[in-house]
Amino acid sequence: MDKNKEYHFLKPLKYRVLWQSLIIGAAGGILVSLYRLLLSWAENFSGKLYASVFGDPWKIILAFCVLIVMGILIGYLTQYIPAIKGSGIPQVEGRIQGKFFSSWWKVILGKVFGGAAAIGAGLSLGREGPSIQLGAAVGEGLAQSLHRDETESRYLITCGASAGLAAAFNAPFAGVLFALEELHRNFSLHVFLPAMVSAITADLISKKFFGLTAVFGAPSITALPLRFYFLLPLLGVLLGICGCLYNHTLLFTQHLYSKITFIKRPFVMILPFIAAGFAAMLCPDILGGGHKIVTLLLEKDLTVSYLLILLAAKFVFSMISFGSGAPGGIFFPLLVLGSLAGTLFGLGAISFFSLAPDCLSLFLFLGMVGMFTGIVRAPATGIVLIIEMSGSMNQTLSMALVALFAYLTADFLRSKPIYESLLENLISSKPKKYQLAQEKIFLEFTVEAGSFAEGKTVKELQWPYHCLAVSVLRNGCEIIPKGSLQIEAGDIITILCSGKEEDICRQKMANQLMLHS
Incomplete structure (x- = not known):
């Protein structure tokens, strides 16, 4: 080229x-x-x-x-x-x-x-x-x-x-x-x-x-008084721990399914379907994604004992369902688990700290944000997603605080984001014949302030083999990356590399351009 x-x-x-x-x-x-x-x-x-x-x-x-x-x-x-x-x-x-x-x-x-x-x-x-x-x-x-x-x-x-x-x-x-x-x-x-x-x-x-109605169509959410904001870090930490537990249990469940060798692999899928039948008899509210549970939480006063049953049953049933490899996502069920955990926390706050009962619906959505962040580790997506699904935009600060502490807790416990772990398992089990046919591709990297590359010239960076810098975008202007060009924080560097060298290129450039390295 x-x-x-x-x-x-x-x-x-x-x-x-x-x-x-x-x-x-x-x-x-x-x-x-x-x-x-x-x-x-x-x-x-x-x-x-x-x-x-x-x-x-x-x-x-x-x-x-x-x-x-x-x-x-x-x-x-x-x-x-x-x-x-x-x-x-x-x-x-x-x-x-x-x-x-x-x-x-x-x-x-x-x-x-x-x-x-x-x-x-x-x-x-x-x-x-x-x-x-x-x-x-x-x-x-x-x-x-x-x-x-x-x-x-x-x-x-x-x-x-x-x-x-x-x-x-x-x-x-x-x-x-x-x-x-x-x-x-x-x-x-x-x-x-x-x-x-x-x-x-x-x-x-x-x-x-x-139609134009939000997915949950929640009524107006009562704001949490500032004097109760000390509860938000506690909720965030709790949900971060719950997120770690969820991730480890899900991966362990997948591992258990992979160890079932006494029956043919396609017949293993019978297990979650039989579990669905028993769930329909014993606790039909946990069937499906869980929209019914959220509706119940928003419209009815459920007892603490029933909420605990729903939380435990939904958690176990979700593990059985997703661990099998059945076509379907974990996104919505994990939000439902978060809503149950948040509601239970809210009921505790009402009992022990004399919080107004009107705030209970807020804790439902805070639980969703915290659980999503603890499991997926995408806090911005979680906050915006729940805002759009609830139709309420006046609780951004409280959601951000819960998401922050859930993220920090999951990070401290060294729990990998669930989709990253699932991708690693998928790649390790993928036969070589399914690997993508490689070709030259463009990659973009943003230079972070305080990184190794900041202040260095292009020729001073350690460029991976079969890799070529083709563009530096600075303040909206494209610059040809000559060897004497000095790199600045905020620069967006576009690199052409061989598809076979993509992983090595990403790693080497991240080590130089990103602060965490």
Whole structure:
């Protein structure tokens, strides 16, 4: 590739991706909205079916037979299309990082059918992970149709993922932040602008299907008086600990499933489906993602004993469901667990500190933010997501405090973000034949203040082998990176490298350009 061509490639890319992101947002918004409708119908149908079955022994036996057949079918489906296992978010992250790829149209068909069957049967799984993966598959489909190179394909996949989350929860800004904070981990304009276009477009379309009401449609949330703000760090620490427990238990559950060798692998999927049948008989409120639980918490006064039962049962059922590899996400169920933990904490605060009962709904949403941050470690996404889902924007400070202490607690306990751990497990189990065909790609890095690179010249940096600096963006102006150019904090350095050397390049450049190194 010619040097000048490499350099000027960056300018048209930004504008070309914008109009493509509009198409992805529209297509992704329609696909995810239809997926939401399908899940809603499946959940309502199975709920009525469960209610009509239990009480008649023969119908109960028939119901479990149907669940076993569904489990076997989903087991074979996930074996035929491994990319649809679990939430799909680790698969999207791995694809963006160039670790592996899969057939985008198979992912769409498999995830729609598999997710509808699993969530419709009542497994404790969410729609957000599949929605993100469906949106990403739309982005990859467009990239392949237009024969885009690897760098541009990753931008389009990120746009699709952003559109997927926006349409799943009517949360466009959370979709953008998730794309930046969790998927790309880079607040580059090359990602931000197209992701925003895609997310807003998808959100507009989803609102045509589901209206303008927030997902939870919460009533006005009573503000927490300043004299009670000392409770927020305590809640954050508690939720950070809960997040660590959740992560370790989930990974351990996956490990236990992998040790089941006395039955064929597809038949292992029978276990969560049978568990769903027992859950329907013993505690039907924990079935599905958990929207019903949040509605109960907002509309009814539940006893502490029942809240504890719901929390324990939902936690165990979520582990059984997701650990199996069934198509479905952990996003929504973990928010529900956070809402239960936050409500219990709020009831304790009302009892011991004479807090006004009107503040209880606030603690429900604070619990969601803290649990999400402790598990996913994406605090900005968590705060914005809950603001958009609750429809309330006047509790940003309290949410930020809970998220901060939940993050610090999880970091202190050295608990890895759950999607990072899931991606590592996925990569380690991935056969070499599925590894992505490598080619030259562009990478962006922001120079942090206080890093090794600040104040150094380009020639003083230790550049990885087969790596070329093609651009330095400073104050909106692009500069050719000559050897004598002095690097400043805030510079955005664009690098061309071999796909085979991507991991080494990322590590070496991060060591020089980022402060934590």
